[in-house]
Amino acid sequence: MTARVDILRPSLRPLLVWWPAFLLGLLVLVAIFAPWLAPLDPDRQDLLGRLKPPGYEGRSGATFLLGTDELGRDILSRVIHGARVSISVAVLSVLLSGIVGIAVGMAAGYLRGWTEMVLMRLVDIFLSIPAILLAIITVAVLGPGFINVILVLALTRWPRYARVAYGQTLAVAERPFVRLARAMGATPSRVLALHILPNIVGPLLVVATLEFGLMVLFEAGLSFLGLGVQPPTASWGAMLSTGRNYLATAWWIATFPGLGLFLLVLSANLIGDRLSDRIGEGR
Template sequence: MTEIAAPRRASIAPRRIPWPIVPFAIMLAVLVAMTVFAPYVAPLDPNQQNLLARLKPPGHVARGVTYLLGSDELGRDVLSRVIYGARVSLSVAFASVVLSGIFGSLLGMVAAFYRGWIEIIIMRIVDIVLSIPAILLAIITVAVVGPSLYTVVIVLAFTRWPRYARVAYGQTLSVANMPYVRLSRFMGAGWPRLLGRHILPNIAGPLIVVATLEFGLMVLFEAGLSFLGLGVQPPTSSWGAMLSVGRNYVATAWWIATFPGLALFLLVLSINLIGDYTRDRLDPRSR
């Protein structure tokens, strides 16, 4: 008799993290740790000036102090300013992503849930904001209101919320007519319960993907505004401001612009790669 082969059991092993992502994940974790423990990691006060040690190359020792990444035009330690600049960039990016994500997702869900004139008003506002270049809108708003840390956060959140609204709107349209949502509405559930308990958990995946990809963009926007003098103001350390100063000393003190530029590049690259991996993990079509 022919022996019948036993059916193969479906593999339920979790998908492994691809090894090229691991170094960038570690790099991002190190940068986040530096921002949290900046007062303990930075060798010097980022605003401490020493004019006798100005524009010294990496590894220079002056008065018993070693400038591992050199010093800037005022004799401040570049390494300390890079560490504190990471705190500013990550704080601004995190706050702006949270604010824009909450505001945009809520408006997108409300527009798709209620439809009618509410949908028309919200989505037309989304189209208007999206028609204006984000960086141009940010520059104009900061120039009018005045540059500061809180202004940058609010401006970046205001310019990027439409992307979340678009995603939340499309995802809510596909979920709002599901049987369990219709049944909950029939049973008398209010819109806060429907949106918060039944719709939001089912559309959170795409919104998380958008947030991870937007995070790196917020870092670049903050650096761009600081580079133009419209972001975080001196003497607060910022990567964009360091790049703006360093461009004047590229020929004589290359380290002032090189190290914050390299840190900015590695941070955005790590965030984008992790965002791509998160998108692949949360997208059912890629499984």
């Protein structure tokens, strides 16, 4: 029995490696094509069909595969559109925070001196404040909404990229090919863009992958508190907030968006772990 298991293990490895990427890709495709995949309008209400269980057939003949919510809206359609909101916020906030953090970290690690001192002390100040607390305070000041949530999440998470970029830049900046580029008269921006950034992109990609999952959770948390994307726009966090009031009578309202959050964050974190292992093996 043991020998047979050992024989099967190599054939299972590709599946164990690639299924998180497949799952994440599937969720991204669902988000992109949400208007065409959703069977019904996610905002259409039917108070006579409220709080119906999965499989309920409405008066119009439509089947609500995942049931309806407290306003009679189709849970499946709202979960599909909620994936678009969560993934869009996560991707845009990761891109924005990554651009800011990488630029700050690389500038501090390469220019050194007073620039390093000022920028890294600024990073320390932001890191000393709990990220979710800073996000809640900032959203409360700016107001809820799609754009504001992206700006807030980018504002709270850029220091992590800055820390990694700073450490990696310090290590690469003293290598012979960077010294040669400086000796040949290359400008700091050219050295950073063409010689340092390509050599530190691996660790930064790992950070971005793990931050993607955190951004999804932060967006859901803000929406859960009523500080994220506002109704009637479907959001997994807002659906969880509503569903908690109906756990005893309509468990499906909170269960399915919660499952979507779980799968999305799990796949992103597993991909990040795999990338980290690959980068470690390549060193």
